[in-house]
Amino acid sequence: MAQRENSRGTDRLTHEDHEADSENDTSMVHNFIHAVRRPISRPPTTIATSSSGASSATTLTTAASSAASATSVDSVSSAEVTLTRPIDSRMSDVEQTSLNVAPSVRHYPQLPLRTAQNRASQQHPHRQGAAIPLPEREDSSRTRVITFGTLKKASMPNRASTLSPPSIEKHSVEKTDKTELSEDDLQVRYTGPGKADSDASAIRANRPIPPQCGVYYYEILIKSNGQQGYIGIGACNANVALDRLPGWEPLSWGYHGDDGNGFEGCGNGRPFGPVFTTGDVIGCGINFRNMSLFYTKNGIYLGVAFRNLKGPLYPTVGMRTSGEIVEANFGQREFVFNIEEYVKDEKMEAWQSLEDNLQKEAASKNQVGFLSQNLSKLVLSYMIHHGYSESARQFASDLAPQSSNQKGHGTHGSSEFDCASMVQDTERRKEIRKTILSGDIDQALTMLEESYPGITTSNEDMLLQLRCRKFVEMVSSASSPLRALDKQALAKIPKASASADVEMQDQHEPGRSDSAMMDVDGKPSEINVIVNDGAPQLEGLGLLKNAIQYGQFLQEQYKSNRRSCVKTMLIDAFSVLAYSDADSSSGLGGHLGSKAVSREKVASTVNLAILASQHLPTTAPLETVYRQATVALSELTRQGVGEAAFFDLNHDLEYKHL
């Protein structure tokens, strides 16, 4: 089993993740999906050895993780069950016991991926039973030893805990006495008198099922029917009395084995399914898409028993006659029922209903192909935005082929896909980008001014970035011929920052001031180069001179500028002098990155500046749609909309497999 857990674990996401994320994480849906693939490193769920008899409570938890205790759309979650029960009178401390209304099946989400430590512990579930007792958010450690005391403390702040109303507290001890846990942590045995309905005892999870899971499913094996098999399985709200079988009380829903009836908030059931008895496996599933509850028996779908359920919902099991034993499967074993198939069907239903809604919307707007007609435009604008100009041109002409016999509304072709000018713009941007990527900043500056007059003056930061890049390019082109020389000698060059008597040559920069001293670190020093004979080094020196001259120009230009980002940019640029190879330097130059990366950065700044100057969106609309879909879905999830679980960008787009 452990093997299976490991392999399946990677595919699962658990409620815990889900729930925790839903509160804090802005991109929940995303995480949800990513969690499937990326290893999650979280504090391992420490599995505390359940306190032994002496500690007055038998606390057993199934560290269920594998086959999915809870099934959410894409991720069948795992869950843990903690069954607690005071076993002796030493626990009569009212305060303590009051919180443990009855033995409760504690279900909660759990990590999909186990740490090694955790996995190991799962291989010995009997040795190390309990896990997170109450994963309320306040507790960041997720590590708890389960004893009654801590359990009590833990439950206190839980917003939806089994914090019981006084009336139940009174009975809690009695009730807990009516059930007992087996040693393997999963079985519950009824030990009460089993004479009357008032002898019933239910077990309830201490934590609600998060609706974000989409579909939640668990199975109960009837180990023994006992005397009468008055066993009820279902779900209920937090405050439902636990001395009643599931379904007998308001806000409680249950399917009973003795008569096969479904009970919905009252003592009179109505026929629902077959009776069940020893050896049967009853599955209980909650579909949060439509808030319905369905059952399965031995892997066969029995249908929806209840609709319009109201949350928060807790899994619950109740028993009433002696000898009854049930065993829960919250996913630690494979389910008898093919829940994954069910989820798949539900997902298709969800899509179908989406399509139906879309149809209605399109009809009400009287628009052919509402949404889909936007698609081609999104694709086109995406191509244009990213400078795939050939594709854009081709696609535009594919969309609106010239037609000889087109009359009437023929104008559409040109007005909707009037992309000639946009494509032209794209081409220009592409050219400029290419030029920057080739390192020819001067040329890029010229092109910018030609195509977008005034853009350099209105975008100071862009201009500075370009100039800094130019400086780096100059130093870099000087360093390669120089490097061809004596390396030892060269090593000293970059340490130098300036020289006062460099000849001015080859100035491209328009409006540059005349020579000015540049002082990087306050101590102008001489360039200390051992000049050997030969052309390359002379060439290198000339280039270096130019570079330094340009650096001085920059220094002069920006010396009165007090903005810290300007200073940072200049310092970054000048720091290349510290390296013999301007762009391949790592270390300090980490922020400079490789040549390609830094050029790309500049190119992208320029591209955005151009787009802004043209009043074009700085993000391709298609990308905005993608972001919007992601954020909107995660907001829905955050708000507990179960249906949102059925839509999953990563999974539904499957671009990983395209």
Next chain:
Amino acid sequence: MAKKVISKEEWNARLAEVQVDRDDLNKLIMNYLIIEGYKDAAEKFSQESGAKPPVNLESIQNRMVVRTAIQRGHIEEAIERVNDLNPEILDTNPKLFFHLQQQRLIEYIREGRVMEALEFAQEELAPRGEENPEFLSELERTMSLLAFDLNGPSPVSDLLTPAQRQKLASELNSALLLSQSQEKDPKLPALLKMCWWAQQQLDERCTYPKIKDFNKAELVMEPMGAVGGGSQGSSSSAVAGA
């Protein structure tokens, strides 16, 4: 109960956190181009973006020819092509065949060939309409084109838009793909649909910056109590189209 309001700043911050992988989007685009049969664009896109086409581009040639014919309004040619490829497609798909015939009718009307349009409608389309009430109402709607000025606005002017042809082209394309037992739905529409759906659901619960016009995908914060307020500007006019 006042709806929760999520500010533009907060929303933008969330949007900014979303990781968008250019390669992934490129793949989506490629998938769209191929499934929709835009062979030349797919080829160019593959060259420019580096996205590898998952299938041999030649295999989409046939579909592209059919698509182009439809988009040019050459419906008969498209029908012939499809029948050359696989005569069963139209035989087994009366709805698609009806839509093709309907488009033929639209093209007649567009070209001002009124007599031919009437004749064609009576001989070819009316009998099918009798078999299927859904077809009949579509036929009636199409015929009402004759009652309006083709160049002016009318309740049925959407039938004359390129979108109408595109829709038919896509329908036919899907049928062709299906007959070749290939995946027939591009993934990209799913993205849009999910976005649309999520926004719809969210509308019931909170106010947030919303995409109203999927062409431009500009985020618009709905002004309280107003529909399509000033901040929206001209962004919706494009989508309103015809």
